[in-house]
Amino acid sequence: xxxxxxxxxxxxxxxxxxxxxxxxxxxxAPAFEQxxxxxxxxxxxxxxxxxxxxxxxxxxxxxxLFKAAKQVHASGRRLAAANRKPHIDKVFEILKAxxxxxxxxxxxxxxxxLESMQARVRDGx
Amino acid sequence: xxxxxxxxxxxxxxxxxxxxxxxVGAGLWLDYRLSRADxxxxxxxxxxxxxxxxxxxxxxxxxxxxxxxxxxGRIVQQRDHEPTVLEELVRxxxxxxxDIYGATIALNPALxxxxxxxxxxxxxxxxxxxxxDLRQGDxxxxxxxxxxxxATGGEPRWVEPYFDKEGGETLMTTYSVPVxxxxxVPTAAGGGPEPYAVVTADITLADLQGYLQRLNLGSxxxxxxxxxxxxxxxxxxxxxxxxxxxxVVDPTELPxxxxxxxxxxxxxxxxxxxxxxxxxxxxxxxxxxxxxxxWPVGVIYSEDELLEPLRRFQRKTLVVGSLILxxxxxxxxxxxxxxxxxxxxxxxxxxxxxxxxLNGRLPTPRGEDELAQLIRSFAAMQTDLKAHIERLEQATxxxxxxxxxxxxxxxxxxxxxxxxxxxxxxxxGLDLWAKVLPAKSVxxxxxxxxxxxxxxxxSIGDVSxxxxxxxxxxxxxxxxxxxxxxxxxxPAQRLARLNNLLVERNRNYMFVTxxxxxxxxxSGQFEFASGGHPxxxxxxxxxxxxxxxxxxxxxGLSSGLSFATNLERxxxxxxxxxxxDGVDEAFNESGDMFGLERLHTLLSRQDSHDPEELGGTVFQxxxxxSGEAPQSDDITVLVLSLRDSSEPRRLELAAGHNLVGRxxxxxxxxxxxxxxxxxxxxxxxxxxxxxxxxxxRYAGLEEGDTVQVALAEEDGELCLTVTDPxxxxxxxxxxxxxxxxxxxxxxxxxxxxxxxxxxxxxxQTYRRVDGRNILQVYKALPV
Numbered sequence: 069x070x071x072x073x074x075x076x077x078x079x080x081x082x083x084x085x086x087x088x089x090x091x092x093x094x095x096x097a098p099a100f101e102q103x104x105x106x107x108x109x110x111x112x113x114x115x116x117x118x119x120x121x122x123x124x125x126x127x128x129x130x131x132x133l134f135k136a137a138k139q140v141h142a143s144g145r146r147l148a149a150a151n152r153k154p155h156i157d158k159v160f161e162i163l164k165a166x167x168x169x170x171x172x173x174x175x176x177x178x179x180x181x182l183e184s185m186q187a188r189v190r191d192g193x
Numbered sequence: 194x195x196x197x198x199x200x201x202x203x204x205x206x207x208x209x210x211x212x213x214x215x216x217v218g219a220g221l222w223l224d225y226r227l228s229r230a231d232x233x234x235x236x237x238x239x240x241x242x243x244x245x246x247x248x249x250x251x252x253x254x255x256x257x258x259x260x261x262x263x264x265x266g267r268i269v270q271q272r273d274h275e276p277t278v279l280e281e282l283v284r285x286x287x288x289x290x291x292d293i294y295g296a297t298i299a300l301n302p303a304l305x306x307x308x309x310x311x312x313x314x315x316x317x318x319x320x321x322x323x324x325x326d327l328r329q330g331d332x333x334x335x336x337x338x339x340x341x342x343x344a345t346g347g348e349p350r351w352v353e354p355y356f357d358k359e360g361g362e363t364l365m366t367t368y369s370v371p372v373x374x375x376x377x378v379p380t381a382a383g384g385g386p387e388p389y390a391v392v393t394a395d396i397t398l399a400d401l402q403g404y405l406q407r408l409n410l411g412s413x414x415x416x417x418x419x420x421x422x423x424x425x426x427x428x429x430x431x432x433x434x435x436x437x438x439x440x441v442v443d444p445t446e447l448p449x450x451x452x453x454x455x456x457x458x459x460x461x462x463x464x465x466x467x468x469x470x471x472x473x474x475x476x477x478x479x480x481x482x483x484x485x486x487x488w489p490v491g492v493i494y495s496e497d498e499l500l501e502p503l504r505r506f507q508r509k510t511l512v513v514g515s516l517i518l519x520x521x522x523x524x525x526x527x528x529x530x531x532x533x534x535x536x537x538x539x540x541x542x543x544x545x546x547x548x549x550x551l552n553g554r555l556p557t558p559r560g561e562d563e564l565a566q567l568i569r570s571f572a573a574m575q576t577d578l579k580a581h582i583e584r585l586e587q588a589t590x591x592x593x594x595x596x597x598x599x600x601x602x603x604x605x606x607x608x609x610x611x612x613x614x615x616x617x618x619x620x621x622g623l624d625l626w627a628k629v630l631p632a633k634s635v636x637x638x639x640x641x642x643x644x645x646x647x648x649x650x651x652s653i654g655d656v657s658x659x660x661x662x663x664x665x666x667x668x669x670x671x672x673x674x675x676x677x678x679x680x681x682x683x684p685a686q687r688l689a690r691l692n693n694l695l696v697e698r699n700r701n702y703m704f705v706t707x708x709x710x711x712x713x714x715x716s717g718q719f720e721f722a723s724g725g726h727p728x729x730x731x732x733x734x735x736x737x738x739x740x741x742x743x744x745x746x747x748x749g750l751s752s753g754l755s756f757a758t759n760l761e762r763x764x765x766x767x768x769x770x771x772x773x774d775g776v777d778e779a780f781n782e783s784g785d786m787f788g789l790e791r792l793h794t795l796l797s798r799q800d801s802h803d804p805e806e807l808g809g810t811v812f813q814x815x816x817x818x819s820g821e822a823p824q825s826d827d828i829t830v831l832v833l834s835l836r837d838s839s840e841p842r843r844l845e846l847a848a849g850h851n852l853v854g855r856x857x858x859x860x861x862x863x864x865x866x867x868x869x870x871x872x873x874x875x876x877x878x879x880x881x882x883x884x885x886x887x888x889x890r891y892a893g894l895e896e897g898d899t900v901q902v903a904l905a906e907e908d909g910e911l912c913l914t915v916t917d918p919x920x921x922x923x924x925x926x927x928x929x930x931x932x933x934x935x936x937x938x939x940x941x942x943x944x945x946x947x948x949x950x951x952x953x954x955x956x957q958t959y960r961r962v963d964g965r966n967i968l969q970v971y972k973a974l975p976v
Contacts (some may be wrong), residue, residue, distance in 0.1 A: 094853045094886045124875065125880045127945035155875055162952040164946055 071096035082113040089121035092129030120151035202533040209525040265390040266370040287315040312688040329358035343369035364398040414494030619842040626804035626833040637663030638827035654707035655773040684722035688756040694748035704749035717763040732768040768834040777826035804832035848894035876953040883946030892919025
């Protein structure tokens with residue numbers, strides 16, 4: 069079981085989108101942790117974990133997410149998850165993981181959220 | 194000592210010294226033996242001469258005395274003389290003969306007017322000749338032995354020695370001559386005629402002693418002289434004189450002396466040996482008798498003393514011999530050292546060479562002798578050896594590089610095979626094991642298997658030849674075959690396609706025999722196609738049968754071929770064995786082939802249908818059969834056994850690297866053939882990962898420990914059992930769990946995992962048995 073990670077960055081809105089494809093487990097967690105750390109250290113306002121193609125997650129994988137969430141929150145930024153498959157959702161639920169993490173059920177919800185965020189930024193100007 | 198004799202020089206010295214010592218010794222010994230005989234003869238001759246001289250001297254003395262006395266007697270016999278004339282005669286005799294001590298003319302008193310007779314006696318005293326009248330004295334002179342014996346005997350005689358107190362007043366012996374005139378008056382006793390007178394001459398024993406003392410027979414040699422009656426006249430010991438010999442000798446030696454003296458009194462001589470009186474060693478006694486008087490005379494001398502010259506000669510020979518030996522040994526040592534010095538140097542240098550120090554200096558060869566030749570040969574050898582070793586080092590380096598490459602090639606090739614050359618797959622209702630043993634480091638045999646839903650696709654193949662070309666062709670065939678299997682083609686079509694692919698660019702005309710098959714795990718339908726490969730063996734109810742097959746040609750030689758499909762239905766507990774000809778065509782040292790019959794017999798004897806056990810038995814039998822013969826071909830065996838699907842499938846895992854990955858890989862395979870819904874499978878997989886991750890991180894497993902994972906499907910639930918020899922640990926107890934929500938960011942992986950284990954399975958049990966943790970989780974299948 070492998071994990072492919074794709075990172076796309078929207079610099080204008082300071083949003084990083086990390087797409088996970090495969091399994092985030094004991095095997096793949098260490099490499100993913102490094103990759104995610106690198107993204108977080110860039111200091112984007114929002115980091116979205118796109119789990120559309122994530123088939124499998126274990127506690128080892130969740131730990132990486134916990135750690136990343138804690139870091140992001142500490143610096144006043146945000147970490148969100150999108151497109152969780154039901155069985156992935158189940159794992160999150162069981163572990164009561166990241167209750168304060170924004171969760172987007174689908175692309176539409178995510179897009180809406182981004183739109184509102186951009187609006188806030190504009191209003192702020 | 195061993196070190197001394199191990200040296201050639203030492204041995205040479207020793208041997209040469211021994212040899213020359215033997216030669217010198219033999220020469221000296223021979224010389225000694227010859228000289229000894231000479232010396233002994235000379236000594237004995239000398240002693241004999243000495244004795245003869247002494248005897249002759251004594252005889253001369255006695256003859257002289259006898260002659261003078263007889264002459265005097267003749268003068269008296271011829272006519273009567275005036276007393277003064279007689280006295281004058283006697284005096285003349287004494288004065289003119291040094292040997293005569295005293296003399297007398299004693300007239301028979303019966304024939305003279307004077308009744309007292311007439312007997313003037315002249316003798317020496319203090320260098321002067323003095324006279325004495327024998328008529329004086331206690332006893333008339335005619336009654337004294339010297340007169341009476343001669344008068345009655347009528348013959349001249351030597352009188353036994355006596356002390357002449359009336360005459361010479363010394364110890365003496367007297368020669369008495371009766372003077373009998375023709376027509377003389379017979380004696381009154383009626384014997385011969387009365388003598389007119391008795392004429393005598395005396396010799397002192399001291400004079401006799403003087404003669405005997407002239408003997409030169411060593412310091413302890415001496416002469417003895419006895420009277421006729423055996424009285425000692427002369428001896429070395431003065432006390433013995435005038436005693437009978439029987440009184441003075443040792444009583445134990447008396448018979449010896451008696452015998453000796455008896456012998457000589459009969460004339461002739463005698464020799465004997467006794468203990469030396471007063472000396473150590475034996476003494477020689479030589480005796481004879483004087484002719485004139487019949488007195489036994491002899492000499493006693495120490496043989497040892499006489500042989501002293503011989504012993505001096507012995508000592509001299511010994512000293513000379515030792516000196517010669519010493520000189521020879523020294524000379525030999527010097528010469529040998531000089532000759533063998535280059536040899537020692539060569540030995541030392543060759544020792545250096547033998548220890549690999551090829552730059553050791555050899556001695557410089559001098560001249561053209563054998564040693565110089567040897568040194569030159571050694572020098573040549575040293576140079577050649579150096580060159581040879583350099584070449585060898587290069588060759589070894591390139592060979593080890595080649596070997597390293599071959600080993601890498603083998604690794605790569607084996608990596609292409611599932612399980613890297615030996616694989617086992619246990620699925621619900623199926624147990625499969627396969628192994629390749631290449632003849633050379635890389636080979637041409639292969640196997641492959643692949644699960645598609647409830648269908649197992651597998652192949653076994655054998656590329657012609659072996660080694661690197663076969664391995665490359667095998668790689669080609671294997672990768673094509675795996676590709677074709679994924680495409681979902683049935684076996685006969687797979688073969689046809691593979692054949693066409695292999696024919697392309699096959700310039701070496703390599704080919705492969707191959708059997709590929711599909712097994713439906715639910716129905717037991719077994720479909721297979723063969724390209725020149727031996728048919729699979731079916732083990733059913735203890736019998737071994739070859740499956741009937743419609744076989745096509747080997748693959749890779751000509752394109753456009755088609756292959757027949759063979760069908761068979763397998764049942765529970767059936768076992769299939771596929772093999773390559775490396776099994777039946779294995780040879781032993783005598784060139785016999787293992788053969789199919791042996792394989793059938795071997796398989797029919799096996800009770801177990803465990804594929805690994807069965808396959809291992811085949812490999813073992815082939816190896817035992819081949820003995821020391823090298824493996825001539827790759828050997829491959831694939832065993833497949835069908836069984837009850839509810840039986841748990843087990844996996845033994847060695848603790849260590851990628852324990853989680855290995856477990857999940859196996860479990861995925863197991864679950865792939867399960868009828869369970871995908872959700873169930875996924876969740877059980879997650880549970881397994883959490884369990885094994887926990888074990889891997891916290892159970893303290895050591896190298897060599899094994900973890901057992903088993904999966905069973907029974908009574909509508911899946912049961913996963915994990916057994917480990919780690920620290921006692923019950924993951925189900927409350928204390929092991931992380932508090933969710935709050936500390937999830939800092940919680941240990943295990944603490945979170947336990948939540949997943951309990952939430953994603955329906956029930957869990959934990960036991961600790963025989964030092965092992967046994968954790969079982971059950972997951973119900975939806976009805």
